Each structure stands twice: as C-alpha cells, then as structure tokens.
Amino acid sequence: MMTDAQTSDAAARRGFAFAxxxxxxxGFLPFYMKAVDHIPAVEVVAHRALWSIPIAGAVLLLLGRTDITGALRSPRTMLMAIVTAGLITMNWGIYVWAIAADRAVETALGYYINPLMSVVMGAVLLRERLSSLQMAAVGLAGVAVIVLAIEARGLPWVSLSLALTFALYGFLRKTLPxxxxxxxxxxxxxLCVPALAYILWLQMHGTSHFVSSNPLDIALLLGCGPVTAVPLLLYAFGAKLLRYSTIGxxxxxxxxMIFVIAVFVFxxxxxxxxxxxxxxxxxxxALYTWSMFFGRRPETAVSDETTPVC
Known part of the structure; x- marks a missing residue:
C-alpha cells in the first residue's frame, strides 16, 4: 500500500508528464502552422474552433462535468465568455498569421513576455505590489521592446499583441465561475457559430480549402482541432498536480522551442x-523566476489561464 508521500510523488510525476x-x-506547433500557411489565417482559426468542439465535449463527458446550464442562464457569464472567446481568437489569429509570414521569432518573444505582461496587469488593474526583482524584470523587458522598436522603426506589434491578448484573456478568464x-x-x-458560418460562406463562394479535391487540406484542417484542444487539456490535467513554481x-x-525552430529550422x-x-x-x-521561488507566492497548482494558448 502506497504512503501519502508516495502517492503525492506519483501524482507529481504524472502532472509533470502531462504538462x-x-x-x-x-513547441512543435509552428511546424503544423507552416503546413497550413497556404490557407488564410482566418480560415485556419475557424477550423481550430470548430474541430475543438468534439474533443472538448468528449473530455467533459469523461470527467462528468457536462452541467454548464448555470453558465448558459447567466447573462454576465455568457458576456464574459464571449469577451474571452474573442480575445483567444485574436491570439490564435495573430499566431497563425505570424508563423505563415515568417515571423515565428516574434511569436516566441511574445510568449516570453507574457508572464511579465501579466505581472504588469496585476499591478495596474489589481493594485498588486511588485517586488524589486519583478520591477527590475519588467524594466528590462521594457528596454528590450525599445531596442526592437528602434531596429524596426516601429513597435514589435506581433510580440506585444500576443502577450497582451493572452494576458487580458487570463485576467478575464478567471472571472468565469x-x-x-x-x-x-x-x-x-x-466561436463555433461564427466559425461555421464563415466556413459555409467560403464553401458557397468556392474559396474554401475544405474540399474533396484536396484531401490533404481537409486532413490538415480537421487536425486543427486536436492540435488546439489536446495540449490545452493535457496542461489543465498536469497543472492540477504540480506546484506553481514548477509550472512557472x-x-x-x-x-x-519556437525560438530554436524559427532561427535554426525556418x-x-x-x-x-x-x-x-x-x-x-x-x-x-531569470529575475522573475527567482522571485517566484523566493517570493511569498503560494506553492499551489494553477489552472490553464496561465499558459500560452498558441
């Protein structure tokens, strides 16, 4: 019979494997997005939403968590869900377009900046006090953005947009009960409603890539569901079994991985x-991570609002 410590260690190992x-x-998702880079980003995002439905629904059935009637009856909850769905759609769209446009390095930077953007939002919107290490980390990130802006003669909007949309998504997502x-x-x-309407519109106008004459495109677009939903759900299972600092x-x-692929493969x-x-x-x-280990934040598991949703 396993002791409590052994049970805890086994759960942590499972959580680590899932996460x-x-x-x-x-990390490998850019390869998939490159495979669909001949398809407009809006169409790819529509299929990501549409084909995530069966997987998300199957998981709810397996977990026995199918009761969402309370959310459907609450105008406030539905409004917040519409806002968060809109934000994650923007995040997906920017990411898909950036990979197709050979700007994967900028997407990597955006997801590096994301935790620092969340720290800033916590300070601005929730009046959370930043430690000296966190302030230094945010300051260095600001200098990095200025360096990129000077080089490009404009703000690195891909990186900032990815970081901002997901930081806002995570902040608002926590309000859903x-x-x-x-x-x-x-x-x-x-998202399925406008996604399906857009896909049908493309079919009616003969501009859809989801056609029988091109089975490879059909397979790739169908695969957009699993590559979207599976890692997110695996993360959700893993995060429940791990400490905050481990996920951090x-x-x-x-x-x-995206950075290495962008520079050395693409x-x-x-x-x-x-x-x-x-x-x-x-x-x-590095400063931000040090502050997580040696600050006073609780070592609790986290939900899927803290992870990048590529």
Missing part, C-alpha cells in the same frame, strides 16, 4: 539588436 507533453506539443475544461468548451461553442519554470519550454533573420533584446528578456525572466 511537459503539452508544452512540447506547443466555471472550471477550466468547461470554460474552454463554452468558449469554443461560442516549464512555461518557458514552448517559446524556447532560418528567420536574427540580428544583433534581436540578440540584445532576447538577452534582456532572458535576464528579466
């Missing part, structure tokens, strides 16, 4: 200015 698998899947899996199902159910470290796996340009900016961001994240 690591989810981050690795997100339902669990992570139920919330994801509700969001994709809301693991969240850098995906953007690091051969995207990586100038000295970008090297300086990424160096500043990495130092900032």
């Amino acid at each position: 690591l698998l989810s981050y690795v899947m997100w 339902i669990g992570p899996s139920q919330g994801f199902f509700l969001e994709v159910a809301i 470290i693991m969240q850098y796996v995906a953007p690091t 051969d995207e340009p990586f100038s000295n200015a970008r090297l300086l900016a990424f160096g500043l961001i990495w130092i900032a994240l």
Whole structure:
C-alpha cells in the first residue's frame, strides 16, 4: 500500500508528464502552422474552433462535468465568455498569421513576455505590489521592446499583441465561475457559430480549402482541432498536480522551442539588436523566476489561464 508521500510523488510525476507533453506539443506547433500557411489565417482559426468542439465535449463527458446550464442562464457569464472567446481568437489569429509570414521569432518573444505582461496587469488593474526583482524584470523587458522598436522603426506589434491578448484573456478568464475544461468548451461553442458560418460562406463562394479535391487540406484542417484542444487539456490535467513554481519554470519550454525552430529550422533573420533584446528578456525572466521561488507566492497548482494558448 502506497504512503501519502508516495502517492503525492506519483501524482507529481504524472502532472509533470502531462504538462511537459503539452508544452512540447506547443513547441512543435509552428511546424503544423507552416503546413497550413497556404490557407488564410482566418480560415485556419475557424477550423481550430470548430474541430475543438468534439474533443472538448468528449473530455467533459469523461470527467462528468457536462452541467454548464448555470453558465448558459447567466447573462454576465455568457458576456464574459464571449469577451474571452474573442480575445483567444485574436491570439490564435495573430499566431497563425505570424508563423505563415515568417515571423515565428516574434511569436516566441511574445510568449516570453507574457508572464511579465501579466505581472504588469496585476499591478495596474489589481493594485498588486511588485517586488524589486519583478520591477527590475519588467524594466528590462521594457528596454528590450525599445531596442526592437528602434531596429524596426516601429513597435514589435506581433510580440506585444500576443502577450497582451493572452494576458487580458487570463485576467478575464478567471472571472468565469466555471472550471477550466468547461470554460474552454463554452468558449469554443461560442466561436463555433461564427466559425461555421464563415466556413459555409467560403464553401458557397468556392474559396474554401475544405474540399474533396484536396484531401490533404481537409486532413490538415480537421487536425486543427486536436492540435488546439489536446495540449490545452493535457496542461489543465498536469497543472492540477504540480506546484506553481514548477509550472512557472516549464512555461518557458514552448517559446524556447519556437525560438530554436524559427532561427535554426525556418532560418528567420536574427540580428544583433534581436540578440540584445532576447538577452534582456532572458535576464528579466531569470529575475522573475527567482522571485517566484523566493517570493511569498503560494506553492499551489494553477489552472490553464496561465499558459500560452498558441
């Protein structure tokens, strides 16, 4: 018979495996998005939402959490779900477009910036006090953005948009009075309506890539559901079994993989200015991570609002 400590260790190992698998899947996602880069980003996002429905629904059935009638009857909950669904759609759209436009490096930067953006939002919107390490991390991230802005003669809008939309999504998602899996199902159910309408519109006008004459495109678009829903749900299961600090470290796996793929596989340009900016961001994240370990934040499990939703 297993002791409590052995049971806890076994649960942590399962949680680590689930979370690591989810981050690795997100890390490899640019390859999938490259495979569909000949399809308009809006069409890809529509299929991501539509084909996530069966998977999200099946998970709710398996977990016995199918009761979302309370959420459907609450105008406030539905309004918040519509807003969060809109934010995650924007995040998906920017990500899909950026990969197709050979700007994967910028997506990696966006997901590196995301935890720092969340810290800023907590300070601005919730009046949370920042530690000296957190303020230093945010300051270094700001300098990195300025460096990139000077190089590009404009703000790095892809990176900032990805970080901001997801930070807002995470902030507002916590207001939904339902669990992570139920919330994801509700969001994709809301998105399913305009997504299906758009897909049917494309079919009527003969511009859809979901046609019998191109079985590869059909398979790729159908696959948009699993590559969207599976890692998110794996993360949700893993996060419940892990400490906050463990997830805090693991969240850098995906953007690091995206960065390596962008530079060494997609051969995207990586100038000295970008090297300086990424160096500043990495130092900032090191300070942020140190503050998580040695600050006073509770070592609790987290929900799927803290993870990048590529």
